[in-house]
Each structure stands twice: as structure tokens, then as C-alpha cells.
Amino acid sequence: MRAAATLILALALAGCDSAPKVVFADASLTLPDEPVELPEGPGRDAVLENCTACHSPSTMLQQPKVSKEKWESIVGKMKKLYKAPVDDAAAAQVVDYMMHVQSQPEASR
Numbered sequence: 001m002r003a004a005a006t007l008i009l010a011l012a013l014a015g016c017d018s019a020p021k022v023v024f025a026d027a028s029l030t031l032p033d034e035p036v037e038l039p040e041g042p043g044r045d046a047v048l049e050n051c052t053a054c055h056s057p058s059t060m061l062q063q064p065k066v067s068k069e070k071w072e073s074i075v076g077k078m079k080k081l082y083k084a085p086v087d088d089a090a091a092a093q094v095v096d097y098m099m100h101v102q103s104q105p106e107a108s109r
């Protein structure tokens, strides 16, 4: 009975590959091995050390262009909600780096 239910579930999941929630790709768990994705800039090391353990650099790079305050709040959210161990000095560097990157023309990223 249990096996049959599992099979039905598996078939149901296999049948709807357009819904991202049920695709078991482990992309978000893969440790980034391509730090070169991050363009050069002041504070880049702080980002590599503090931000890329949990998600790839593209998570940051694909954000819409936002204000400094917004980046501060994003970093704050990473610390509070996800327990990212980012000290204040590193947080400031990360924010400056993101402002720098987002001020560059798209093509050079």
C-alpha cells in the first residue's frame, strides 16, 4: 500500500516538471566552485568569505539594482533569518561591493 502510494506520488511528480517546487535538482546545495563569477571590485573577498557558502554568487548578481539601504537590509536578513556569520566590518564591505558591482555597466559583469 505504502509502495503504491509512493509510486503514484513519484509519477505525479514526474508528470509536472514545469513546477519548480517539485524538481529535486540540488542546484542550491551545490557549493559554488566558480568564484570567478564575481567581478573584481573592492570588498570582493568579503563576499566570497561571507556570502557564497550558502548560495552561489549569481544569487547576489541577479538581484535588481537596489539602494545601499536595501543591501544593508538584505545582509541583515542573511544574518538574522539565515544565521549568516557576518561581522559588521565585512557587512559594510559586502554592501560597498554590491553597490560597486551594480554601478558597473551590465556587459562588464
Ligand code: HEC
Pocket (backbone or CB within 6 Å): 028, 047, 050, 051, 052, 053, 054, 055, 059, 060, 063, 074, 075, 077, 078, 082, 083, 084, 085, 086, 091, 094
Ligand atoms: C547561512 C547561509 C547564508 C549566508 C552565509 C548568506 N545567505 Fe543569502 N540567502 C540564504 C538563503 C537561505 C536565502 C533564500 C533562499 C535562496 O534564495 O537561496 C538567501 C537569499 C539571498 C538573496 C536573495 C534575495 C533575498 O532577499 O532572499 C540575496 C540577495 C542574498 N541571499 C545575499 C546574501 C549576501 C550578500 C550574503 C553575504 C553577506 C549572504 N546572502 C549570505 C542564506 C545565506
